[in-house]
Amino acid sequence: MLKLAIKPGEKIYIGRSTLLIRADTTVTVYIDGDQPVLKDREAIDPQTAVTPVAQLHLLLQEMYLHGQATHHMVRYRELTQIVEMQSAESANLVKTIERWLIEDNHYMAIRAVARFAQHHAQAGLMDFVAEEIDRGDL
Numbered sequence: 001m002l003k004l005a006i007k008p009g010e011k012i013y014i015g016r017s018t019l020l021i022r023a024d025t026t027v028t029v030y031i032d033g034d035q036p037v038l039k040d041r042e043a044i045d046p047q048t049a050v051t052p053v054a055q056l057h058l059l060l061q062e063m064y065l066h067g068q069a070t071h072h073m074v075r076y077r078e079l080t081q082i083v084e085m086q087s088a089e090s091a092n093l094v095k096t097i098e099r100w101l102i103e104d105n106h107y108m109a110i111r112a113v114a115r116f117a118q119h120h121a122q123a124g125l126m127d128f129v130a131e132e133i134d135r136g137d138l
Helices: 051-065 072-087 090-104 107-137
Strands: 002-006 011-014 017-020 028-033 035-041
Touching: 002 035, 011 028, 035 051, 051 072, 051 090, 051 107, 072 090, 090 107
Parallel strands: none
Antiparallel strands: 002 028, 011 017, 011 035
C-alpha cells in the first residue's frame, strides 16, 4: 500500500485517471493496487512541454501512466538523440534514464528528468538575474 501526503489543490495521476484533492489542509491518501501513481510535482503539463527535455519528460510520463512503452519507442529514440546532443550533462541524463528503463522503473526515469529540468530552470533564472545585475537593471 502506498501512502502519500497531498497538499490542498495538488493532483495525483493514477494510470489514466487524475485525482484532485480539494481540502484546506494536507491530506494523507492510501493507494492499494498496481496502477502507476505520479504526484503533480513530478508530472508535466502537455502545453508546457516545448523543449526536447520537456517533451522527453512528457513521453516518459505517458509511457509510465498509460503502460504503452513499446508504442512510444520511435519517438523516445528521436528525443533521446536530440537531448544527448545538447550537452555532456544532457547525455548523462539520457544514460541515467536508460538505466532506469532497463530496470523497468519508469517512475525513477521521470524523477531524473524532472529534477534535471528543475535544476536547469533554476540555473536559467540565476543566469537571468546575473545578466540583469550586470546591466544594472536589478
